[in-house]
């Protein structure tokens with residue numbers, strides 16, 4: 652049964668389906684570490700400290716995506732508000748500190764706000780702050796890993812769902828995985844008044860891209876290396892920070908930025924029941940960030956079943972914001 656959204660808002664409700672201390676999380680980490688080309692999924696960058704460090708990254712001068720997206724959203728606020736006027740429920744995918752969604756509250760006036768994030772402790776803090784600032788807003792918070800499924804509980808309103816997926820987080824997936832994620836979002840749009848507002852980073856010079864992922868203050872390096880501390884807790888590995896350095900590079904052929912952790916010497920990493928030997932210079936791939944041409948991303952939206960796509964960009968064409976209807 653679905654609750655009516657005209658009821659006075661109660662305290663935020665939390666639904667936590669992601670639990671880091673499980674066999675499946677350990678299996679996923681172990682599988683990635685034991686592969687010949689070792690990798691750890693970027694979602695593991697986000698424990699509570701990782702989320703704080705990401706917030707700091709958005710403030711460094713080299714990291715253009717956040718401020719460019721914000722400039723686009725501010726410049727085209729009227730058009731965006733007009734196109735999203737049927738929005739009643741704001742579903743914030745990868746909500747982080749919820750600040751970007753909060754900027755939409757004034758014009759959008761959602762009846763319900765649904766932040767979704769894998770960084771559950773950080774999400775709880777962000778939601779507590781929001782509830783104090785907006786005591787009348789109905790908040791349903793989901794501690795969820797949406798990489799496989801996007802499951803909204805029954806007390807999320809079905810009319811006028813606006814999915815908000817900013818920050819070019821969609822770029823963390825390869826295009827075929829991104830298409831699957833967009834299709835999951837499309838499937839969760841239950842009526843014609845629903846849609847998706849999404850930020851997408853664009854192909855540009857490596858002279859701009861690489862510093863954005865390797866800033867002079869080394870905040871991004873700390874963010875990347877913190878993943879090892881997170882994995883030490885989750886899998887009981889014995890990664891030592893001094894053995895690993897941050898590397899960011901542009902893979903032009905795949906149109907993506909990559910982050911790696913590179914072993915500074917020969918290292919054996921141990922955890923209960925197993926170990927993995929890394930040669931000096933061998934790396935663990937920790938993040939991809941695919942960069943799109945606007946027409947290619949519009950085609951992905953179309954393939955996922957969205958229609959009537961609107962597109963806004965900044966004067967330099969560095970970043971794109973799309974709205975697509977269900």
Ligand SMILES: C[S@@+](CC[C@H](N)C(=O)[O-])C[C@H]1O[C@@H](n2cnc3c(N)ncnc32)[C@H](O)[C@@H]1O
Nearest residue numbers: 694697745747768769770795796797798817818
């Ligand atoms: C690049 S940050 C963006 C944060 C914020 N939306 C912004 O644009 O500044 C990505 C966010 O998505 C969350 N996230 C990453 N992978 C996720 C997953 N598989 N399921 C749920 N949340 C995820 C992270 O915890 C983080 O808060």
